[in-house]
Amino acid sequence: MPTYELIITDVTCYGPLFCVAGWDLNNGGMIRPEPPGANTFSEASRFWDAQHAGPGKLFAVGNVVRLDAAQPPANFPFPHATEDRIVVAGTMTRIAQMVPAQIVQAVMPGVSSSISRSFGGQLHRANSGKAHVVAGVQVGSLDAVNIQPAAISFYEDNPSPGKRRLRALINEGGVQYDFSVPADTARTRFLTGGVAAVQADVAASRFIHVRLGLCRPFAAMPNSCYAQVNGLHFL
Numbered sequence: 001m002p003t004y005e006l007i008i009t010d011v012t013c014y015g016p017l018f019c020v021a022g023w024d025l026n027n028g029g030m031i032r033p034e035p036p037g038a039n040t041f042s043e044a045s046r047f048w049d050a051q052h053a054g055p056g057k058l059f060a061v062g063n064v065v066r067l068d069a070a071q072p073p074a075n076f077p078f079p080h081a082t083e084d085r086i087v088v089a090g091t092m093t094r095i096a097q098m099v100p101a102q103i104v105q106a107v108m109p110g111v112s113s114s115i116s117r118s119f120g121g122q123l124h125r126a127n128s129g130k131a132h133v134v135a136g137v138q139v140g141s142l143d144a145v146n147i148q149p150a151a152i153s154f155y156e157d158n159p160s161p162g163k164r165r166l167r168a169l170i171n172e173g174g175v176q177y178d179f180s181v182p183a184d185t186a187r188t189r190f191l192t193g194g195v196a197a198v199q200a201d202v203a204a205s206r207f208i209h210v211r212l213g214l215c216r217p218f219a220a221m222p223n224s225c226y227a228q229v230n231g232l233h234f235l
Contacts, residue, residue, distance in 0.1 A: 001068045001088060006031055007098055007106055008063045010142065010211050010230035011053055012182040017044065018053035021083065021142050021213065021230065022065065023107045030110060030142040032080065033059075033069055036089040040075050043216070054184060061185060061231065062103060064096035079119070079133055079141040079214060079225060100233040104146075104209045111144045111209075115172050118143040118212055123227060129169070129178030132224040133214055141214040141225065147172075149202045152210070154181070154195045166190040166198065168229050170210070181229040183211065201234045209233035 006022030009030075021032045038046045053059040069085035076084050098106070112118040115131075120139035125131040133139065147170060157165040157180075166181040181187060189197050202208065211231030217224055 001070060002085075003066065003068050003091075004031055004033075004085070005064060005066050005095065006033065007103055008059050008061055008065060009103060009107060009144075010213060011059060011061050011184045012213065012228075012230050013054070013184040013187055014047065014182060016050060017047035018050070018059065018184065019047055019213075020053050020059040023103075023110065025064070025106065028109055030083050030140065031069070031085050032083040032142065033065075033067060033085055033087045034072075036087055038072075038084075038086055040073070040077070058092055058094055062098045062100070063094050064098060065092060066095050067092045078136055078138045080216060082138065082140045083142055100209070101235055104233055104235060107144060107209075111146055113145075115145055115170065115177055115212070116175070118145060119214065119227070125175070125177060129176045130226060131177055131179075132221075132226045135217045135223050135225050142230070143212045145210050145212065147208050147210055149205050149208060152202060152208060154190075154198050154202075156190075156195055164191060166195070177227075179212075179227055179229045180215075181232075183229050183231045186229070186232050198232075201232075205234040207235055209235065 005025045008022040010021040012019045068088040068091040072084040122133045168179045170177045213230035214225040
C-alpha cells in the first residue's frame with residue numbers, strides 16, 4: 001500500500017463538506033485523498049467533514065500529511081480518477097507545516113504556463129467565460145497557474161435568496177475566464193469582509209498562485225466538469 005506525504009494545497013467547501021487535495025512530495029503530482037468509504041454511489045462519501053478539513057484541522061492548507069492510500073476503484077470516472085486515492089483508515093498524520101512561499105516553491109513543477117494550457121490543453125471556454133473539461137477525458141483534474149494581481153478581479157454571485165457566492169474573473173491575454181471560488185479560505189474571507197476584502201489581498205500581492213480544479217458533473221450538465229478556483233496563495 002503506497003504511503004504519501006502531501007502538502008495540502010487545495011481545501012474547497014461545499015456546505016458542511018470539504019474536498020481536499022495536495023502535492024505529492026515524494027513522487028510529484030497532485031493527489032486527492034478521499035475518505036476510506038468513498039464510492040461512486042454516494043457523492044457525499046467522497047467528501048470530508050469539518051472534523052477533518054478546514055483551518056486548524058488535519059487537512060488545512062499548508063499542512064504536510066502522511067497517509068496510506070489505494071488507487072481508486074475501476075468505476076471512478078475520469079478526469080478525477082487521475083488523482084483520486086482512497087485513504088486507509090487510521091493512517092493519517094500531520095508531519096510538518098509550510099507557509100505559502102514554501103508551498104508555491106514546492107509545487108512549481110506542476111504549474112501550467114497558462115490557463116488555456118491547463119488540464120492537458122483540454123479546457124473548453126464558452127463565450128460566457130466559463131470553462132470545462134469533457135467528463136471522461138483522461139487528463140488531470142487539478143492544476144495551477146501564477147498570475148499578476150492586475151489579471152484577477154472578483155464579484156459576488158447570488159444564485160438564490162440568501163446565497164452568496166464568490167466568483168473570479170481572470171484575464172489572460174485579452175481572454176477572460178469566469179470561475180467559481182469554493183476555495184475555503186477565500187470563501188470565508190469573502191463572507192466576512194465582502195469582495196473588497198479579497199480584492200485587498202490581491203492589491204497587497206506581488207503575484208498570485210491560483211489553484212485550479214474541476215468540479216464533478218452536475219445533473220443538468222452530465223458531460224461537463226467545470227473549472228473552479230480551489231485556492232489562492234498571495235505572495
